[in-house]
Amino acid sequence: MRITVLSLIFLMSGLMVLFGCGRGEEPIDEKELAASVEDWTLTKQALEEVLQKLPRSQKKKYDSPRGRAELADRYLAEQLFYLAGKKIGIENTESAKKAIDEALRRIIIAEYYKNYVEKEARPTEKEMLEYYESNKDDFISMEVRRARHFFSKSKDKIFEMKERIDAGEKMTELTVKYSEDQTTKRDAGDLGYFNPGGFIRFVGYSQKFSDAVFSLEPMVVSDPIEWEKGWSIVVVTEVQPERLRPFDEAKSEISRIITSRRIDLAKDQAVQELKERYDARNYMQETAEQALRSPEELWNLAQTTTDSYERLRSYQEIVQRYPNSEYVPQALFMLGFVSAEELMDFVAADRYFRQVIASYPGTDVAKSADWMLQNLNKPLPEFKDLDDLHEKISEESKKSE
Structure with missing residues (x-):
């Protein structure tokens, strides 16, 4: 197996499986294993959980029998490096000690900040509910539609297609054969979901197209619509009406909003309190007091x-x-x-x-x-x-x- 710098970066990223994954007193059936070395094991279930958490591009790369084998080999390589390093006592070298101390320092800082600074900034359930009641307009989800279209740059062609659809031919079949929108024709012109004025597959941002589509009745084939790129025949296939998101659905967003507003003050107060507790001095600040x-x-x-x-x-x-x-x-x-x-x-x-x-x-x-x-x-x-x-x-x- 060829180990590259990219491989090492991958191994050191947040995608690592913890050392000793699957380790326990009870033996694991080999049929459940993805990889093992000495008393370290990686189960197929653990590998699958890692795969599901990967970014979409990485997930696509490893979502196959061969890809899973490569992913398991990466974690196995990681454990082999660990075993080899432990055997020669590499953790006792000065560079390793320094790296371990620095990593531990960052972990302690992050955990303290999360549990003692951010915690002060987080809102209570009552505060979040009060914010929700006072700002309900912010939690209204706009109407969302899904539609299909047949596209052509030719006015004559689009009106010909409209006549054929009105005569009984299926719009989906005509779209696959004759639509000039190469992005959606294989999907029978499916434009996906979009809101008023929002981005639309192939169309991009077109207020003219959006306004026309949001004026249509569902499942009714439109007359030809002229817009910036050409002409379209559209049928709205699904409508999700405007709605007020319930509190439980909006709660996590509300928590982030309120916490972000408070966090700077919470941090300033925590730092000031800790300075007094530990009699800390900022000599540069003292020098700058005159300014x-x-x-x-x-x-x-x-x-x-x-x-x-x-x-x-x-x-x-x-x-x-x-x-x-x-x-x-x-x-x-x-x-x-x-x-x-x-x-x-x-x-x-x-x-x-x-x-x-x-x-x-x-x-x-x-x-x-x-x-x-x-x-x-x-x-x-x-x-x-x-x-x-x-x-x-x-x-x-x-x-x-």
């Missing part, structure tokens, strides 16, 4: 930008870098306000408002934070600026007393 923006500059930046995440970063920087600044109480309040009113992140908002109340009890900003806590996800009174908001909240609080 940092002042609390006032950060506050003004947050007031002028329309990017909610940029605003959060500015307020966060005020709180973290200038804990004794007079801007901190308002910055904490605004972290909660932006989280609630602009990002609909009520968990983060709750945390920030409670921090304001605990850190600055009895102050006007704490009273405003308390009112915001009691009225999360409810309409706010109209206001001109932050001072006006505090005044309006004070008025609302007095009304409810």
Whole structure:
């Protein structure tokens, strides 16, 4: 067997079978094995599972008896390299130790990030449901259609074919014989599934063609349709109507949306907490402190930008870098306000408002934070600026007393 650099890259990729695959105390029937060496085994079932997870191009390459044999041989070669390396103690060489340490370091970082940073950014079931209820328009799937067509660049030919179809000849048979669309004619003109204005097999992007097809009744042969490339006769074979995707179907997408919005802040907070826990110092950062923006500059930046995440970063920087600044109480309040009113992140908002109340009890900003806590996800009174908001909240609080 010839082992190439490409083979080694393949073996070192995420497609590897774990060492000892199929290893166990009970013997395995040889009929179930794809490969083995010493006490390492690769079962046919494990090989099949790997095959199904391959990218489409790779799967096509190995989806045959000969291909499966080649795939099994790749994993067998991997295990042989492992056995040979272990026998000579290659893991004890300096280069191997360095590689193992670096690999372990990356694994630890990735696992910590996933379990302790990303976890903080992930939404609860309640938050996902609230997001879904507030953004249902985002989860409406457009109508999807499937159609067949007969294509010709000749107007005379297309009208001749329409007459023959109307006279009783089968459109599918005429398409296979005479259509000038070489992409779909073997499939009797099948254009596959597409939505309004979307990409269509052979057609590409054609609003004119799409509009015509979406005006047709299902299973009715159209009159000749003229569009950019020529002429088509179309029949819609299937219609999947517009629908609101149910919450359970949209949940994973909602989780990704909310997590992606929160992850930067979660990471910044985690890093700051760990810096304090381990007394870490960034000497380059300390050297650059003189170039940092002042609390006032950060506050003004947050007031002028329309990017909610940029605003959060500015307020966060005020709180973290200038804990004794007079801007901190308002910055904490605004972290909660932006989280609630602009990002609909009520968990983060709750945390920030409670921090304001605990850190600055009895102050006007704490009273405003308390009112915001009691009225999360409810309409706010109209206001001109932050001072006006505090005044309006004070008025609302007095009304409810």
